[in-house]
Amino acid sequence: MPGDYRNKHFCLVTLGCPKNQVDSEVLAALLSGRGANLVENADDADVILINTCGFIEDAKQESIDTILQAIQMKNASGNREVYVWGCLSERYKDQIGAEIPEVDGFFGVEAFGQMGTYFLGETAVPEPEIYGKRILTTPSHVAYLKIAEGCDHDCTFCAIPQFKGRYRSRSPESLVDEAAALAERGVKELILIAQDTTRYGTDLPVRTTLTDLLLKLTRLNGIQWIRIMYAHPGHVDDGLIEVMAGEDKICRYLDMPLQHIAEPMLRSMGRGGSRTSIERLIDRCRNRISGLVLRSAFIVGFPGETPAYFNELLDFIRNVKFERLGAFIYSPEEGTPAFAMENSVNRSTAEARYHRLMQEQMEISEALNDSLIHTVQRVMIDEYDSGQALYIGRTQGDCLEIDQNVWVRGHADIGRIVPVLIESSDPYDLFGHVRPDL
Numbered sequence: 471m472p473g474d475y476r477n478k479h480f481c482l483v484t485l486g487c488p489k490n491q492v493d494s495e496v497l498a499a500l501l502s503g504r505g506a507n508l509v510e511n512a513d514d515a516d517v518i519l520i521n522t523c524g525f526i527e528d529a530k531q532e533s534i535d536t537i538l539q540a541i542q543m544k545n546a547s548g549n550r551e552v553y554v555w556g557c558l559s560e561r562y563k564d565q566i567g568a569e570i571p572e573v574d575g576f577f578g579v580e581a582f583g584q585m586g587t588y589f590l591g592e593t594a595v596p597e598p599e600i601y602g603k604r605i606l607t608t609p610s611h612v613a614y615l616k617i618a619e620g621c622d623h624d625c626t627f628c629a630i631p632q633f634k635g636r637y638r639s640r641s642p643e644s645l646v647d648e649a650a651a652l653a654e655r656g657v658k659e660l661i662l663i664a665q666d667t668t669r670y671g672t673d674l675p676v677r678t679t680l681t682d683l684l685l686k687l688t689r690l691n692g693i694q695w696i697r698i699m700y701a702h703p704g705h706v707d708d709g710l711i712e713v714m715a716g717e718d719k720i721c722r723y724l725d726m727p728l729q730h731i732a733e734p735m736l737r738s739m740g741r742g743g744s745r746t747s748i749e750r751l752i753d754r755c756r757n758r759i760s761g762l763v764l765r766s767a768f769i770v771g772f773p774g775e776t777p778a779y780f781n782e783l784l785d786f787i788r789n790v791k792f793e794r795l796g797a798f799i800y801s802p803e804e805g806t807p808a809f810a811m812e813n814s815v816n817r818s819t820a821e822a823r824y825h826r827l828m829q830e831q832m833e834i835s836e837a838l839n840d841s842l843i844h845t846v847q848r849v850m851i852d853e854y855d856s857g858q859a860l861y862i863g864r865t866q867g868d869c870l871e872i873d874q875n876v877w878v879r880g881h882a883d884i885g886r887i888v889p890v891l892i893e894s895s896d897p898y899d900l901f902g903h904v905r906p907d908l
Contacts, residue, residue: 475589476505481515483540484607485533486523488663488699490556492616493580494521495604500582502605504590512543517551517589522558524633526801533558534566541572555581560633579634580619598644602651609852611885612870613657617645617683618664623702625729626740626807627772627800630665639671642678646686653692658885659850660687661697661869668705681709688719694887695850697869699725703751704742715759721866722759725794727767731786732779735772738811745786752790763867765794770827771820772800773811780823787830793838794873795831799824832897839874839895846908847900849890851882863890865900880904 480501484494497519502508512518518540522533537554544550554566555577563576577585586592606613620635621628649660662680664670671678680698687696696719701710703726714720730736731745756762768783787795799820802809815823849863852870861878868874880903882888889908894901 475517477507478516479507479509479514480517480519480589481509481512482519482521483512483536484521485536486521486525486529486557488614488661489616489619489665490521490523491607492601492604492614492663493556495607496600497521497582497585498605499600499603500586501589503600503603504586504592506589508605512540515550517553518543519553519555519585521556522554523556524558524561525628525630526798526803528801530558530562534570537566537570537573541570544572553577555579555585557630557633561629598647599651601644601648602655606657608870609885610656611850612659612661612852613652615645615649615652615660615662616640616664617662617667617670617680621665622669623666624740626738626811627729627769627803629803629806632805634665637665637669637673639669639674639678641674642671642683642686645683646690649687649693650690653690656692656885658693658887659695659697659870660693661699663699666700666702666705667698668701668707668710679709681707681713684710684713684717684720688717693719695719695721695866697721697723699869701726703728703748706751706755708754711755711758714762721763722761723763723765723867723869724755724759725765725869729767729769730772730775730779730783731768732775732782735775735779735783738774738808739769739772740807745782749790761867763793763865764790765796765869765873766792767796767798768827769798769800770823771815771817773808773815774813775815775823784827784830787827787834791834791838792831793835793867795834796872797824797827797831835874836895836897839897839900842892842900843895844892846889846891846905847876847902848887849876849878849902850887851878851884853884863888874898874900876900876902878902878904880906 482494484491509515523529540552544552551574553575559576560578618639620637621631622637670680733744847865851861851863853862861882863876882904889905890902891905892900892902
């Protein structure tokens with residue numbers, strides 16, 4: 471019943487990656503701008519909108535569990551409605567609808583127009599300026615900047631291209647306008663995200679690059695840090711390396727998921743490249759970008775991963791010593807080439823490999839953090855923990871909600887970058903105090 475929802479109370483629940491988070495922020499701005507009332511707590515909502523993730527099995531299960539919890543709330547209240555949108559809804563709408571018929575409706579990925587028609591009685595396709603007005607769910611001084619949607623890669627383990635579609639870059643003009651609007655609102659750090667940020671612009675009518683976009687963003691007043699996430703090693707070129715080395719506003723931080731290093735695994739995963747080419751790229755980055763913090767992610771337990779291939783991965787990690795690293799146990803996804811592959815690795819073996827890899831990384835991280843004791847680090851202050859009477863912040867080498875924190879004594883303003891003398895550390899956090907004299 472179009473238009474009947476304008477005075478209802480909406481709660482948006484977001485699962486999955488920051489790209490989903492941006493979509494929810496845009497939807498929140500659309501709804502609130504047209505008369506809907508947004509609430510943070512589902513207990514206070516007439517309508518619960520769940521933005522789901524469908525990437526891997528654990529994420530899918532979290533989405534299903536969240537839907538079931540919302541249905542319990544609906545059944546208990548008698549007049550609450552539950553809607554599901556996003557990746558899982560795009561991928562499994564029919565199955566979820568059959569198994570959980572209490573869901574009141576489904577919408578897919580970026581279905582803003584459909585949701586606008588349904589809830590507001592009008593097609594609410596986001597105008598470019600709405601992205602700069604979106605309701606941030608990050609600290610007010612940090613914002614994600616989603617520069618593209620979809621993916622053109624053929625990774626054999628990944629289903630994202632099936633439900634996200636081909637790679638689609640946003641225009642550089644719209645992104646610069648959005649970033650400028652966010653800066654006027656007090657945003658000081660932009661975190662660039664996409665399925666592959668380094669693929670940016672190659673699909674546009676007037677071909678452009680991530681490097682071109684970065685240079686435009688560095689000219690914006692108010693923006694102090696620009697962080698690059700989700701870089702594909704096949705697209706990290708010398709132009710990007712040079713702009714990262716030369717522009718002070720661009721964080722000396724590169725998130726470059728590699729997935730594996732044994733060449734038979736790279737071929738089987740559809741990743742391309744070789745150990746030699748990847749090691750040369752890492753050397754180029756570190757030699758040219760002073761103080762670079764390199765983050766990567768790896769999959770263990772992929773079909774065909776032998777003990778020798780896993781040991782090669784461990785050897786690589788010991789040699790490279792990534793400052794930040796995450797790992798995942800392979801999740802078989804229907805419809806992907808890897809789903810039908812033979813020589814699967816049993817779950818217990820994959821879990822053991824995961825814990826072994828993360829133990830290695832913990833020791834590396836502990837040593838790297840110990841080396842920072844007695845140094846002064848520039849720290850962005852994100853929040854204040856009243857229980858511990860400490861500020862919580864991050865160095866330029868740490869992404870919001872993903873990497874480690876710096877726990878800070880003394881006085882600091884939230885949203886400011888302050889010098890902090892590091893006094894102690896543990897494997898994944900630093901501790902220090904503000905040095906206003908530096």
